[in-house]
Amino acid sequence: MNKTQAFFQGKAVLITGASSGIGEELAWQLGQAGAKLTLAARRRELLEKLAKRIADTGKPAPLVVPCDVTQDGSLQKAVEESVGHWGKLDVAIANAGFGVVGPLKKLLVEDYRRQFETNVFGVLRTIYAALPEIEKNKGNLAIIGSVSGWAATAGASPYNMSKFAVRALANAITPELRPAGVKVTLISPGFVASDIRRVDNQGTFHEHAKESMPAWLIMPTDKAARQILRAIARGKREAIITGHGKALVFLERFMPWVIRAFGRRMAGRGGYRQEPKSG
Numbered sequence: 001m002n003k004t005q006a007f008f009q010g011k012a013v014l015i016t017g018a019s020s021g022i023g024e025e026l027a028w029q030l031g032q033a034g035a036k037l038t039l040a041a042r043r044r045e046l047l048e049k050l051a052k053r054i055a056d057t058g059k060p061a062p063l064v065v066p067c068d069v070t071q072d073g074s075l076q077k078a079v080e081e082s083v084g085h086w087g088k089l090d091v092a093i094a095n096a097g098f099g100v101v102g103p104l105k106k107l108l109v110e111d112y113r114r115q116f117e118t119n120v121f122g123v124l125r126t127i128y129a130a131l132p133e134i135e136k137n138k139g140n141l142a143i144i145g146s147v148s149g150w151a152a153t154a155g156a157s158p159y160n161m162s163k164f165a166v167r168a169l170a171n172a173i174t175p176e177l178r179p180a181g182v183k184v185t186l187i188s189p190g191f192v193a194s195d196i197r198r199v200d201n202q203g204t205f206h207e208h209a210k211e212s213m214p215a216w217l218i219m220p221t222d223k224a225a226r227q228i229l230r231a232i233a234r235g236k237r238e239a240i241i242t243g244h245g246k247a248l249v250f251l252e253r254f255m256p257w258v259i260r261a262f263g264r265r266m267a268g269r270g271g272y273r274q275e276p277k278s279g
Contacts (some may be wrong), residue, residue, distance in 0.1 A: 004226070005033035007233035011139075012036040012086040014078065016069055016126055017096030019046035023217060025225040026093060028054065029061065033229075037062035038082035040075075055228065056084065069096045069122030083133055090139040091232065092130035094123045097144065100158035112158045119162035123169065131182070138181030142232045143170050145188045147245040151252040154263050174237055179255035183235040190223040190245025 001009070008030055015030075017023040019041035026040055031054035039047045039062045047064040055061035063085045065078045083089055100107070100115040125145055134141060148156065149163035170186035177184055221240045231239035240246045251258045 001033075004230045004233045008091070008229065009034040010036065011090040012038070012082065012088050012199075013091040014038040014082050014089060014094065014130060015093045015095055016040045016075075017144075018050065019043045022221060022224060022228070023093075024050055024096040024188070025221040026095065026228060029222070029229060031059045031062060032057065033092075034059060035118065036060050036086045036162065038065055038086070039063070040065045040067035042066065042068050043211040044159060050189045066148055067124055068218050070117045072125070073203055074124045079129045088137055089130060089133035090137050091142065091144040092126060092134060092140075092224060093144070093232075095142075095144045096122050096126075097162075099156065101156045102158075104157060106225070107158065112161065115158035115162050116165070119159070120165045120169075123166055127173075131177075134182055135177075135180050140178070140183045140185065140235065142185045142187060142228070144228075145170065145186050147188050147190050147242075147248050149188060149241065150249045151259050152263070160175060170238070185232050185236050186238040187220075187228050187231065188238060188240050188245065188249070189228075190240075190242035190248065191218045191243065193218050193221045 013030055013035045015023050015037065018027045018039040020043075023041070024046075027037055027050060031037055037054070037060070039050075039051060041047055044064065044066045047066070051062040051064050054090050063082060065081050067074045067078045069075060079089060079092075097119045098115075100111050102111070127143075128143060130141065133139075143166055145166045146159075146163040148160050149165075149167035152160035152164070167186060171185055174184040174186075187248070224241050227239065227241050240249050248259070
C-alpha cells in the first residue's frame with residue numbers, strides 16, 4: 001500500500017458526480033484503498049453498479065445517495081446520510097460539473113445561470129453541507145476546477161467563467177479554513193478522459209456522442225485520478241493535472257500573448273468543442 005492509499009484507508013469520503021468519468025474513477029481507487037465511500041450523483045443506477053463493483057472486491061460497500069447539486073437541501077441530505085451510515089466525514093470531493101459552450105451571441109443569460117448553478121453553486125452547496133463535519137475531523141475539501149479557470153478560451157465563456165469563479169473561491173477560503181485544520185485542494189485538470197464532452201448545454205448526457213478531442217491530448221482517467229488523490233492526501237493548495245494543462249497555465253502566467261493568439265484562432269473555429277449529439 002502506497003502513502004496515498006494509506007492516507008485514505010478508513011476515511012469517510014463523499015464524492016459528488018460519482019456516476020461517471022473522473023468521479024467514478026476516484027471512487028474506484030478510493031474504494032480499493034479501503035475508504036468508506038458515499039457516492040452522490042443524479043443517476044442512481046450507475047452509482048449502484050459502481051458500488052457493487054467495489055463491494056465485489058471485498059472492500060467496504062459504498063453508500064449510494066442520489067443527489068442533485070443544483071437543488072437546495074440535496075447535499076445536506078447526502079451528508080446526513082453519510083454521517084449516519086459511517087459515523088463521520090473526513091473528505092468531501094466537489095466533483096459534479098458540466099460545460100456550457102457556444103459563441104456569446106448564440107447564448108442566453110439563462111445558459112450562464114444554468115452553468116453557474118451546477119459548477120459554482122453546486123460546489124458551494126457541497127462545501128456548506130460538508131464543512132461542519134469536515135471541521136470536526138480536521139479533514140479535507142477538494143474542489144474539481146479546470147485549467148479553464150486560468151486561461152479562458154473563445155466559444156466557452158460560461159464554462160470559463162464558472163471555473164474562474166471556483167478558482168477564486170478556493171483561493172479565498174483556503175486561508176480562512178486553515179486555522180480550523182481544514183485543508184482545501186483545488187484540482188485544475190486539462191483534458192481528461194470523461195463524459196463531460198458528451199453532455200450538452202442542457203446537462204443531458206449523450207451516450208453515443210463522439211469524443212471531440214484528439215486522443216493524444218487526453219489523459220487516461222485512472223492516471224488523472226491517481227494524481228488528484230495524491231494531491232489531496234498531501235494537502236496541496238492546487239494541483240494542475242495533465243502536461244498540456246501545466247503548459248497552458250505556464251503560458252498564461254508568463255507568456256499571455258501566446259494564449260491570446262491561440263484564442264483568436266479558436267474563435268474562428270467555434271471554440272474547443274461543439275454541442276454533443278447522439279449517434
